[in-house]
Every structure is written in structure tokens, then in C-alpha cells.
Amino acid sequence: MGRVTKELIQLGRDIVSTTVSLFKIMIPVIILIKIADELGAVTLLGELLEPLMGILGLPSSMALVWATTMLTNLYAGLLVLINTDATLTVAQVTVLSSLLLISHGLPIEGMISKKAGVPMWAVLTLRIGGGVTFAWLQNVYYEYSAKNQHTAQILWQNEPVVGESYLQWAMGQAQSLFSIFLVIAVLITLLRLLKLLKIEQLMSLIMMPFLKILKVSKDAANLAVIGITLGLSYGGGLIINESKKGNLTAKDALITVLLLNLLHSIIEDTALVLLIGADLNMVLWARIVFSVCVMAIISHVHTLFSSRKEKQELHS
Template sequence: MSLLIESARSVVKDSFDLFWSLLKVMVPVMIAVKIAQDLGLVESLAQWLSPLMYIVGLPEEAGLIWVSALLVNIYGGAAVFIGLMPDLQLTVADATILWSMVLIAHALPVEQRIAQKAGASFWGTSALRFFGALAYGAILNAIYKAGDWLQQPLELAWLPQLEDTSKASWSDWAWSNIQSLFWVFVIIFVLLVVLKLFDILKINDLLSKMITPVLRIMGIEGRATTLTMFGTLLGLTYGGALIIKEAQAGHVAHKDIVLSLCFMSLCHSLIEDTLLVMALGADISGVLFGRFIFSVIVVAMIAAWMKRRPQPVASKA
């Protein structure tokens, strides 16, 4: 019983700590989006991003969500999403494409700096994630349209609706976003509970056993296999930190470092981030299964290319 109580206290404390950290990111972004809407900047910025969104079949405004995630993090993108959602007419397929792209490419300034310290090229891995996200978004769009899958309108019952956020008063906007942030906290709490249950039920261990053989198929071998597995399940920051430590000690071959970082760049935090974006309307087919398969194929291609060109393709600079 004492263990259960302690676990519950830990989850509640972690939920509030994480929520407070996210508020410091999300609230300024939400305010910036509202100001941009009032000044008519959203439409102008969206037009600049429209060519990229055309490639993946998304409305122009979705580009603002992705760019925010690229420069800040997933929660920065979520803040813009919450601000724009009432004005967007998205399908479930659209949401899946958008959040799949966000999962592949987000927080590039921070996360790819970690990859650089671990021994991969900052610009190389950033380009891999950026263009990989566009390619995967285009593939998903083609598949969903060809099969007429997930074309129903996206409806998020927990997200308060304003008929037109660009014309809403600041008081209405504030109340709507307070409600949204409350539900964000609920999502975070449930997410942490699920992660705790995964740990207690040893589900992470089962997933690890399933992922390890796939990593070997991609040519990731030795100690890098375990490190990549941790990064894939828990996040690039965690996995990258372990890679840095092992690389500095000379325990991991350069080839394995590069392949490991390439895979973690495309496919990391497989549990937590996936559950989060599913709460934001994404379907598991794209954000989990398809993303994992896509990442394996891309990194397997990189591994095959590296075998033909054995000279170094990354540096620690």
C-alpha cells in the first residue's frame, strides 16, 4: 500500500512539475498566436508556408503548427494547434499527417545539438528529420487518400470551441484557453499514469525485446543497440546523452553512432510522444506503426549507403 501511495504522489508531483514547465512555453506561444491573428499575420505567414503544406495535403495554417514545433518543441506546436484548431477544418487523416511530421521533426535547435555532441552532423541530422518529415507526410497523404481512410472530420471533445478565434474577444479567448490548458494537464497526468503502469507491468522490457532485432537489421550493433533502444522508447535527449558518454569512452563504433543517431532522430520517445499526439487527434496507424516502419527503411538505406562509402559521414564538431 505504501508503494502505491508513494507512486501516486510521485505521479501527481511530476504532473504539476511538467505542467508548470509547459505553461512557460505554451502560454507565450498562445498569446503570440492570438496577437498574430488580430494583426492578420497568421494568414500572411501561412501563405509563405503553403508550398510545403501542399506537398503533404494540409491547409496552409498547419505550417505554423509544424514550424512552432520545429523551433520550440511538441508542446509549442500544441499551443499553436489549440489556438488555430477552431478555425481549421481538419480530418483525422490531416491530424495524423501533421502530428506524424511533428514527431519526426521537432525541437531541432536543442535535440540536434545533442546529436552533434554525440558525434553526428548537426545539419545532416536536421536535414534528415526535416525532409524525412515532409517525405513521410506526403506518403501518408497519398495512402490515406487512395484508401479513403480517416477522412472523417476531426473532433476533440475536450477542446473548447470558438466560432472564430480571430474575432473572439480577449476575455472569451482567455477563458477558452484556460479550459484547454486544464485538459492539457489532465492529458499529462493520464500520460504519466500510463507510463508508470508500463514500467510496473514491464511493458517497456517487452518493447525493448521487440525493437532490438530490428536495430540489428539496420546494422546497429554492439553497445549501440541498447543505447538506441533507450532513446527510441524514452527520447533523443536521454538516448543521445548515453551515446555521448559511450562515444567519449570509445565503446561505440563510429558507424553505430551515426546509424543510432539517425534512427533516434526519426523515431524517438515512441511511447510518451505517441500517446500525447493521439490525444490531439492523431491515429496510431501513422504516428506509431507507419512512422516506425518508415524510420527503419530510411536508416537501412543509410546503412547500405555507408557500406558502399566507408569514409566518415559525420563529425563531432
């Protein structure tokens, strides 16, 4: 068996291993969320969140948008939004978008993060707390500056699916999972090519400012780039795979996954919220600055805690 054949076989195994790791998490959660939606749990959660909307300067009807987004994904939340009668200003759309960009898809992405070594409570605290804090800071800014108070222009319109059968829903989910499989296959193949061509070293240099601030190793650079640009599901799946191989330390996995929980899929997700009239500077650049600042604090605290723990173990 030639070297090229062996490399292709190993590549196929890595693709299948990464995909299976993700699907074991995603498929049960998708089914549970569908059941919860059928039982009215999403609507109930929206009602519980209504008081918080006032603090963020948003209409109470946006609670259902956020609840849907947290339990499902950004697409589903925006579908709820465009089918409401609420008229929002650019400031309100931006605040809502910032909340949704950080606090979405919590069951699936939370389980992926847990598989990568991050406790679920830490993920939920960071995602929900971070999303609310980021949105609140923007609301305070807009209230004092009085900027972007004109009505937002929603460019994305979509015909809602009425009376979708369970078979149609299942087929839609199957198509989404197949798309994820294709993306993972491309990503892992690309990573292998980057290593062969030594281009991964250039990507590490691009990530160096992040790495210095967050104090993670160069080995996490490529995975961080993928997660930040394409999404936590893809980056998280690769982190799980690399951690199993021993290519990432526990700290690298922890900090990288937490970073991706705050900052991921900046191309696709940012484009989506721009279609509903959000301010690019806030949902992209301000989000990057906010995420790096939060993670710098977490990384510093983690380093101090680890150092103190090591000293205690040495003296014991």
C-alpha cells in the same frame, strides 16, 4: 572507501557529466529560440512554409503549427493547433502529426546530435526531408483510399497563457530542466542496475532485429531502446557520454543517433498526437516501419562507402 561508496560516487559523476553535456547545448538554444520568437521569426517561418502545406493536403494555417514545433517542441506546436479555428479530418490530423513527430525540436535535438558526432546538415536533412516524405506518403494514401475523412475529435484542450512574463517563462524552463535532470539520473541508475543484473543482454536480444538490419553493434542496443521509448534528448545524452568513454564506435553513434532522430519518444509523443485525433496505426506502426526502412538504406550506403574508402586507402 568501500566498493559501494566508489560505485555511488562514480554514478553521481556520470549523472552530472551527462546532464552538463546536455544543458550546455539546451540552455543557449532555448534562450535563442525565445529571442527569435519575440522578434517574430517563428511567424515569418510559418508564412514561408505555407505553400508546402497544400502539397501535404493541409490548410495553410498549419504552417505556423509546424514552424513552432520545429523551433520549439511538440507541446508548443499542439498548443498553437488547438488555438486555431481550423477543422481537420482524421486524415489531415494524422498527416500533420506524422510531420510533427519527426520534425520537431530541431535546434536542441540537432545540437545534441552534433555533439554525438552527427553533422547538423545531416540531421536537418533527415528530420525535415523524412518528415515531409512520411507525411506526403500518408496524404497520397488517404487521397486514394478515401479513408479517415471524418472530422477529428480533439480531446486535449489547454488554456493558453496570456501575457506570460519573462520571469514566468524562465521559471517554466527551469522546471523543465530540473525534470530532465531527474529523468537522466533515473536512466543512468537504471542502466547501471541493468548491467549488474545482466538484464541488458535481454534488452539487446529484443533489439536484435533492428541491429541486424541497421548493422550496429550490441553495445548500442540499450541506448537505442532508451532513445526510442523516452526521447532523443535522453538517449542522445547517454550516447554522448558512452562515446566519450570509447564504448561506442563512430558508426554505432552515427546510425543510432540518426535512427533516434526519426524514431524517438514513441510513448509520450504518440500519446500526445492521439489526443488530437491521429490514427494510431499511422503515427506508431507506420512510423516504425518507415524509420527502419530509411535507416536500413542509410546504413547500407554507409557500409558500402566505408568499404570503398578502405580499399582506396589500401591501394594508395
